[in-house]
Amino acid sequence: MAIPIMKAAMISHSHSQFQSQPLIHSISAIDETAKRRKRVVFSSSHSSELNPVIRSEVSFSVGTYLIPHPKKVDRGGEDAFFVSNYNGGVISVADGVSGWAEEDVDPSLFPRELMANAYNFVGDEEVNNDPQILMRKAHAATFSTGSATVIIAMLEKNGNLKIANVGDCGLRVIRNGRQIFSTSPQEHYFDCPFQLSSERVGQTYLDAAVSNVELMEGDTIVMGSDGLFDNVFDHEIVQTIAGYKDVSEAAKALANLASSHAMDSNFDSPYSLEARSKGFEAPLWKKILGMKLTGGKLDDITVIVGQVVSS
Numbered sequence: 001m002a003i004p005i006m007k008a009a010m011i012s013h014s015h016s017q018f019q020s021q022p023l024i025h026s027i028s029a030i031d032e033t034a035k036r037r038k039r040v041v042f043s044s045s046h047s048s049e050l051n052p053v054i055r056s057e058v059s060f061s062v063g064t065y066l067i068p069h070p071k072k073v074d075r076g077g078e079d080a081f082f083v084s085n086y087n088g089g090v091i092s093v094a095d096g097v098s099g100w101a102e103e104d105v106d107p108s109l110f111p112r113e114l115m116a117n118a119y120n121f122v123g124d125e126e127v128n129n130d131p132q133i134l135m136r137k138a139h140a141a142t143f144s145t146g147s148a149t150v151i152i153a154m155l156e157k158n159g160n161l162k163i164a165n166v167g168d169c170g171l172r173v174i175r176n177g178r179q180i181f182s183t184s185p186q187e188h189y190f191d192c193p194f195q196l197s198s199e200r201v202g203q204t205y206l207d208a209a210v211s212n213v214e215l216m217e218g219d220t221i222v223m224g225s226d227g228l229f230d231n232v233f234d235h236e237i238v239q240t241i242a243g244y245k246d247v248s249e250a251a252k253a254l255a256n257l258a259s260s261h262a263m264d265s266n267f268d269s270p271y272s273l274e275a276r277s278k279g280f281e282a283p284l285w286k287k288i289l290g291m292k293l294t295g296g297k298l299d300d301i302t303v304i305v306g307q308v309v310s311s
Contacts (some may be wrong), residue, residue, distance in 0.1 A: 002226075004099045004199075005149055012186040026232050044215070056155040056310030058217060060089035063247030065255040065302035067227075069303040070263075077300035079225045080111040080148075082119045087095070087129060088155030091304050093169045094148040095225040097195055110146030110198060117141040118152065129154050131164035136205035139196050148219040151223060159215045159308070164208040167193035168226040172237060175219050179238055183209065185226070190278040193226070218251075219308040227301035228254060231261040241305070262296035271297040298299035 067075025078096035083089070094111035101107055118138035122128055127134045131152035148166025157163070163171060168185035186194035186209060194203045214221075220241050222228075232240075232254065240257060244250035261267045272294050281293055 002095075002097045002099055002149075003176070004097050004103070004195075006196070018157055024032075027121075040180075043257070050178045053271060055202055056217065058088055058155070058159050058215065058308050058310045059157065060155055060221075060306035060307045061247055061309050062089065062091065063249070063251040063303060064302075064304050065248075065251040066303075067108055067255050067259050069227075069300050071297055071298075074109060075106075078085075078108040078111065079227070079300040080108070080115040080304040080305060082115045083304065084122045086122045087160075088157045089306065090119055090152070090154045091221075091306060092150065092152040093223055093225050093302050093304065094150040095167070095169055095300065095302070097147045097149070097193075100146045102110065105145050110142065110145040111148035111150070113144045114138050114142045114148055114150065114196065116123075127163065129156060131162050132205050132208050132210055134167070135164050135196070135208060139205060142198070143187050144197075145198045147195040147199070147202055149193050149195050149226070153223060155215065155306075155308075161213045161221070163203070163209045163211040163213070163217050165211075166205075166208045167195050168202050168229070170224060170226070172220060172222045172234065173213055173215065174222065174238055175216065176206055177238065177242055178256075179234055181211070181213050182234065183211065190275065190280070215308045217310045219302075220247075221308075222254065223304040223306070223307045224254075224258075225300060225302040227297070227299035228258045228263070228303055230297045230299065231258040231269050231301075233270055247305045249305050251303045254305070255301050255303045258296075258301045262298050262301070265295040269296040271295075275299050 047107040062083050083091050096107035096111040098107050118134055121134055121137045131154045133283050134152055141293040149169050153161055153163045153167040165183050170183045173181035173208055174177055175257050194207055196202055222237055261269055276293050
């Protein structure tokens with residue numbers, strides 16, 4: 001269970017195919033695919049004024065899939081995401097911090113409102129295709145109590161992908177069967193990620209890790225909440241993506257793989273590996289039997305798979 005930043009502050013102080021609407025869900029599994037038309041533009045260099053170079057604009061073909069935590073199916077989980085066809089495409093995931101439930105706060109409200117606001121500001125003149133500014137404006141307009149990790153990626157038609165990330169949602173870029181880019185999670189300590197919050201002690205857009213990646217036609221991006229990356233290794237993501245041409249089926253396969261690993265107490269997951277590296281140990285009875293701390297992490301799982309396409 002992720003820990004709200006207000007608790008993290010107290011602890012640290014004491015110890016030193018696109019959609020036209022935001023995708024906010026209340027059912028157990030969602031499969032959304034979207035495609036949009038691409039256009040060809042012509043440009044010429046100074047050295048060949050009479051021989052224009054044909055350059056294809058690029059955009060995303062997107063498939064999504066969401067599986068709520070088994071105990072949160074009736075509420076649709078606490079993840080939220082949206083997909084927009086603005087420019088080359090905009091995708092985003094927000095993961096509500098579940099620890100707020102201990103304060104009698106619904107953890108899903110903050111990420112849902114945050115994503116709805118981000119969707120509405122996508123084409124704002126001030127945002128100007130900058131995910132960090134989009135994050136700032138969406139956060140400022142969100143009034144629900146709670147907090148969330150969030151990642152936003154905005155693709156320009158020339159292939160430049162701009163990413164802003166606060167916390168442990170993530171993004172991978174796969175090219176020709178190899179992972180060429182990965183975001184890194186931000187955390188205060190184990191299971192307490194950076195997070196945008198309704199409280200003053202939370203992070204802001206200024207704390208976002210910002211990246212730029214030049215994409216090519218045929219590249220695949222995988223974005224997800226930590227429910228994906230805590231349960232599926234990067235090499236498994238690459239292998240799974242290679243087995244599907246359809247982005248919707250790829251997103252579904254990755255979400256199902258994460259769900260399967262999450263429920264396997266014997267699977268040595270990325271989450272259990274990190275837990276052991278931070279000093280967490282198996283229960284005494286397992287240690288007596290010579291067993292180590294293993295298992296996946298039950299969580300909401302959101303997966304967005306985008307393929308870079310051109311006309």
